[in-house]
Amino acid sequence: MAAVTLSLVQPPCGMCFAGRRLRSVIVIQAQRGNWSKMRFSNLFFSSKVWKITYRSKHSFPDNLLEQVEKCANARLETQSKLISKVAALMEYDNVDDVFDQKSDKQVKEELESACKRFPAISLGYSRPVELYSRSKFSEEANRSILKTPNENSFLPTPMPVGWLDPDGLSGTLSSFSPEPLMNVDSTSLREEISDGSSFMVQTATSEAETAPEEEDSASAQLFLSCTIGSMPGLSKRQSYQLDTCGFHTMRKLLHHFPRTYVDLQNAHLDIEDGQYLIFVGKIVSSKAVRASSSFSFLEVIVSCEVTGRDQTPENLSCNADDKVGKTFYLHLKRFFRGARFTWQPFLNSIQEKHRPGDFVCVSGKVKALRAENHFEMKEYNIDVLRDEDESSLSAQGRPYPIYPAKGGLSPKFLSDVISRALRILPTNMDPLPKEITTIFGLPSLHDAYIGIHEPKNLDEADLARKRLIFDEFFYLQLARLYQMLQGLGTKLEKDVLLEKFKNPVLNSVYIEDWSALSKSFVKALPYSLTPSQLSAASEIIWDLKRPIPMNRLLQGDVGCGKTVVAFLACMEVVASGYQAAFMAPTELLAIQHYEQLRDLLEKMEGVPSKPTIGLLTGSTPTKQSRMIRQDLQSGAISIIIGTHSLIAEKIEYSALRIAIVDEQQRFGVIQRGKFNSKLYGASVVSKTGSPDSDDATKADLNMAPHVLAMSATPIPRSLALALYGDISLTQITDMPLGRIPVETHIFEGNESGFEEVYSMMLKDLESGGRVYLVYPVIEQSEQLPQLRAASADLEVISQKFPNYSCGLLHGRMKSDDKEEALRKFRSGETQILLSTQVIEIGVDVPDASMMVVMNAERFGIAQLHQLRGRVGRGTRKSKCLLVGSTANSLKRLNMLGKSSDGFYLANIDLLLRGPGDLLGKKQSGHLPEFPVARLEMDGNMLQEAHIAALKVLGDSHDLEKFPALRAELSMRQPLCLLGD
Numbered sequence: 001m002a003a004v005t006l007s008l009v010q011p012p013c014g015m016c017f018a019g020r021r022l023r024s025v026i027v028i029q030a031q032r033g034n035w036s037k038m039r040f041s042n043l044f045f046s047s048k049v050w051k052i053t054y055r056s057k058h059s060f061p062d063n064l065l066e067q068v069e070k071c072a073n074a075r076l077e078t079q080s081k082l083i084s085k086v087a088a089l090m091e092y093d094n095v096d097d098v099f100d101q102k103s104d105k106q107v108k109e110e111l112e113s114a115c116k117r118f119p120a121i122s123l124g125y126s127r128p129v130e131l132y133s134r135s136k137f138s139e140e141a142n143r144s145i146l147k148t149p150n151e152n153s154f155l156p157t158p159m160p161v162g163w164l165d166p167d168g169l170s171g172t173l174s175s176f177s178p179e180p181l182m183n184v185d186s187t188s189l190r191e192e193i194s195d196g197s198s199f200m201v202q203t204a205t206s207e208a209e210t211a212p213e214e215e216d217s218a219s220a221q222l223f224l225s226c227t228i229g230s231m232p233g234l235s236k237r238q239s240y241q242l243d244t245c246g247f248h249t250m251r252k253l254l255h256h257f258p259r260t261y262v263d264l265q266n267a268h269l270d271i272e273d274g275q276y277l278i279f280v281g282k283i284v285s286s287k288a289v290r291a292s293s294s295f296s297f298l299e300v301i302v303s304c305e306v307t308g309r310d311q312t313p314e315n316l317s318c319n320a321d322d323k324v325g326k327t328f329y330l331h332l333k334r335f336f337r338g339a340r341f342t343w344q345p346f347l348n349s350i351q352e353k354h355r356p357g358d359f360v361c362v363s364g365k366v367k368a369l370r371a372e373n374h375f376e377m378k379e380y381n382i383d384v385l386r387d388e389d390e391s392s393l394s395a396q397g398r399p400y401p402i403y404p405a406k407g408g409l410s411p412k413f414l415s416d417v418i419s420r421a422l423r424i425l426p427t428n429m430d431p432l433p434k435e436i437t438t439i440f441g442l443p444s445l446h447d448a449y450i451g452i453h454e455p456k457n458l459d460e461a462d463l464a465r466k467r468l469i470f471d472e473f474f475y476l477q478l479a480r481l482y483q484m485l486q487g488l489g490t491k492l493e494k495d496v497l498l499e500k501f502k503n504p505v506l507n508s509v510y511i512e513d514w515s516a517l518s519k520s521f522v523k524a525l526p527y528s529l530t531p532s533q534l535s536a537a538s539e540i541i542w543d544l545k546r547p548i549p550m551n552r553l554l555q556g557d558v559g560c561g562k563t564v565v566a567f568l569a570c571m572e573v574v575a576s577g578y579q580a581a582f583m584a585p586t587e588l589l590a591i592q593h594y595e596q597l598r599d600l601l602e603k604m605e606g607v608p609s610k611p612t613i614g615l616l617t618g619s620t621p622t623k624q625s626r627m628i629r630q631d632l633q634s635g636a637i638s639i640i641i642g643t644h645s646l647i648a649e650k651i652e653y654s655a656l657r658i659a660i661v662d663e664q665q666r667f668g669v670i671q672r673g674k675f676n677s678k679l680y681g682a683s684v685v686s687k688t689g690s691p692d693s694d695d696a697t698k699a700d701l702n703m704a705p706h707v708l709a710m711s712a713t714p715i716p717r718s719l720a721l722a723l724y725g726d727i728s729l730t731q732i733t734d735m736p737l738g739r740i741p742v743e744t745h746i747f748e749g750n751e752s753g754f755e756e757v758y759s760m761m762l763k764d765l766e767s768g769g770r771v772y773l774v775y776p777v778i779e780q781s782e783q784l785p786q787l788r789a790a791s792a793d794l795e796v797i798s799q800k801f802p803n804y805s806c807g808l809l810h811g812r813m814k815s816d817d818k819e820e821a822l823r824k825f826r827s828g829e830t831q832i833l834l835s836t837q838v839i840e841i842g843v844d845v846p847d848a849s850m851m852v853v854m855n856a857e858r859f860g861i862a863q864l865h866q867l868r869g870r871v872g873r874g875t876r877k878s879k880c881l882l883v884g885s886t887a888n889s890l891k892r893l894n895m896l897g898k899s900s901d902g903f904y905l906a907n908i909d910l911l912l913r914g915p916g917d918l919l920g921k922k923q924s925g926h927l928p929e930f931p932v933a934r935l936e937m938d939g940n941m942l943q944e945a946h947i948a949a950l951k952v953l954g955d956s957h958d959l960e961k962f963p964a965l966r967a968e969l970s971m972r973q974p975l976c977l978l979g980d
């Protein structure tokens with residue numbers, strides 16, 4: 001049986017015990033009524049209460065208490081409905097008047113008699129009140145949830161409790177309430193239910209109970225994780241509906257953000273349908289009508305005087321100073337479906353809620369009715385003003401939030417529930433330390449929720465959005481850095497790592513301190529390294545000397561010379577006696593890197609034992625690949641270059657120390673992470689060198705390899721942070737000396753456009769150049785006949801340029817054929833190479849001097865920039881011709897004509913096409929979801945969030961000092977989602 005625990009706080013001297021408190025007593029007692037057991041229908045029970053309140057007003061509380069007492073043993077699931085009904089009925093009875101006329105003494109006597117009758121009611125103190133089911137949270141947490149200093153704002157209130165239409169059709173009547181809710185500030189009532197769950201009706205503000213702030217915030221933020229069913233005042237059906245539509249928790253509900261805000265304008269003389277306007281006027285009538293046996297509606301008519309200048313043509317001649325006035329009639333309707341809403345007392349009650357003559361402020365969307373100056377208000381809000389003076393304040397327009405519907409729940413319903421949730425939002429729920437919000441100028445979480453849902457102006461909404469975006473980025477960064485720190489042993493290591501992130505520029509090793517092998521490698525290069533290449537290599541080598549696995553992204557514009565920097569990293573590792581793996585996205589590129597490295601090693605002089613290198617791709621013959629695997633296992637191979645076969649399970653390394661992933665958009669986080677499983681044992685080292693005693697310390701044992709990712713599509717920093725979180729960035733910002741910028745020309749793909757393109761091609765070929773022709777597809781397609789296809793065009797181009805030989809290269813060709821086609825083009829046997837975008841990545845033919853891209857609008861800007869980077873890699877002046885299918889497409893392509901800065905173009909691409917397109921499907925699949933933030937717009941905030949996360953972790957490596965933050969982190973970021 002349900003045990004009733006009811007607590008009433010002794011009011012301060014002189015303050016009247018409001019009738020509301022007794023009403024609350026009744027409400028609680030009503031919970032005990034087992035109306036389901038007694039087969040009471042809703043109607044029956046309601047009518048009972050009504051009868052009592054109407055017939056015997058004077059002894060109303062006693063009688064009512066008696067009646068509800070009869071309904072013992074309420075079943076848990078029926079209680080919330082019952083309580084809603086009773087609370088609602090109480091609200092509409094003028095019970096306050098009855099009690100307010102009585103003296104304190106009288107009220108006290110009544111309370112005492114109630115207490116005698118119901119031993120569960122005790123006077124004089126307030127016990128802790130639990131808001132949510134104990135099964136969901138620890139008792140302690142619940143207690144402190146309710147000890148928020150601003151408890152009143154946290155309290156559920158009976159008005160909305162009672163009036164949410166159980167059918168979900170008519171929404172809440174809360175907007176009709178002249179005074180928001182019952183002001184029970186110092187009464188605490190609680191009923192504990194036998195299964196341990198509890199439901200709070202009202203709670204108290206008691207100084208003695210005010211808990212320390214930290215405790216408050218730690219538990220108050222648990223509020224967001226409360227199930228939607230725990231939200232006071234929702235009917236069972238509404239909870240169910242919300243839950244099935246995905247609003248499982250308060251967080252989910254509060255994160256249903258407005259789609260947009262309508263600028264609510266003050267009413268003016270010329271009203272047009274669909275405008276969102278705000279009026280101040282007087283209620284002229286309020287009528288509740290029973291339309292059928294199961295349908296009723298309420299219509300409130302508000303008259304509003306609006307003055308202004310008449311803009312109609314016949315009045316244009318009037319003096320400009322003449323103001324005219326008009327009276328508009330606004331019709332506010334609300335519909336109710338269900339027999340119980342056709343019941344006359346109910347209709348009377350809702351009708352009386354709006355008294356003719358009341359000043360109100362009405363806002364919503366207007367729709368003209370047939371009668372002149374009569375408008376229906378849709379999606380409206382109505383607020384009763386205390387007096388006319390308040391009207392000037394209220395009439396100031398606010399942004400009007402427009403919510404998206406979800407799962408069949410109407411925007412209005414959602415907005416009502418959200419606004420109710422906002423009213424019980426604890427103010428101190430912010431898990432972010434105050435210091436962080438202050439440094440970054442962010443509002444508190446409480447203010448952010450209010451600001452996004454009920455902003456006073458658009459600036460407030462913007463600031464709120466900023467805070468919510470910051471949170472999304474912050475927790476991502478925090479989780480990734482936290483995860484990384486957890487992988488480290490000592491405090492010192494953690495400090496070093498955090499310091500490294502804070503001051504990335506300070507961490508580099510001068511060339512004098514590089515290994516002898518690296519220095520000889522630099523000497524063997526046919527060119528000198530650019531300053532950027534030097535500093536990039538220094539940064540990487542600094543990292544390689546730490547006992548913490550490096551996770552670095554080497555970025556640089558196409559053709560800036562990243563490969564050689566990566567080779568240097570390999571040399572440094574090999575010099576310490578370890579192995580390096582270099583993974584390329586395509587076989588072509590793997591072969592290219594292998595040959596380049598082989599040539600450079602051959603030129604190296606004065607090195608006693610040169611590093612041994614191997615090539616392993618999908619097409620390596622089985623016998624050869626078995627041998628390579630054996631050599632990797634024994635340490636006979638110190639640098640292995642290959643494709644994704646390098647991370648195959650059967651590959652074992654003896655001492656893998658660095659994995660270079662030439663990502664070029666093709667590899668995702670997972671592939672990089674797979675290298676982590678390629679741990680090495682310290683017992684075996686490669687043959688090239690022996691580990692320095694300093695480096696190969698015990699801490700190195702079983703350390704995951706360093707990972708250096710290379711990206712030629714400069715991923716905007718924000719995107720890199722979002723994608724990798726904990727990654728360090730190294731950028732090569734200058735180009736090798738002697739490079740001549742590629743000229744870019746844009747053409748429309750019509751007859752004259754192609755004529756010009758062909759003539760430019762001919763000129764280039766005649767001067768000894770070599771031309772890439774890039775196509776969006778291999779074969780002509782019936783679905784997309786406008787696309788030029790590489791295979792189909794081979795004949796056309798061969799005929800057009802009979803004196804030159806053409807080659808074909810595309811992804812469907814066999815590996816050997818591809819290599820052969822590229823070899824011929826590189827050597828000059830073929831002068832024209834018709835290709836698909838397979839050449840986009842890394843292909844390095846320094847003599848290629850022209851690139852023509854057909855149907856160029858089919859490629860992203862970053863992609864085109866990549867393609868363009870295939871030319872201009874030597875000393876010849878090169879050109880890139882982009883042929884757009886239509887005149888419309890040229891605008892976007894023109895951007896490439898204006899800039900050759902890959903970072904700038906990548907940002908533009910991110911802005912225009914979003915991260916998914918920029919990264920490619922594979923990689924963008926690893927991007928975390930950001931419900932509010934748009935990386936392309938809000939990316940710069942990621943950097944702030946990164947700094948904030950570093951700061952927090954710097955203060956407390958394991959977040960022990962920030963329990964609320966830790967709890968929030970675990971709720972937001974399950975660690976399995978954190979990439980590698």
Ligand SMILES: Nc1ncnc2c1ncn2[C@@H]1O[C@H](COP(=O)(O)OP(=O)(O)OP(=O)(O)O)[C@@H](O)[C@H]1O
Pocket residue numbers: 527528529530533556557558559560561562563564712736737841842843844846869873
């Ligand atoms: N410092 C330098 N001076 C002159 N040439 C250089 C320099 N560094 C690299 N190169 C040459 O520039 C060309 C491009 O280098 P590399 O292939 O490393 O560029 P990349 O940054 O990897 O470009 P991509 O993104 O296209 O792969 C190569 O032919 C390389 O030999």
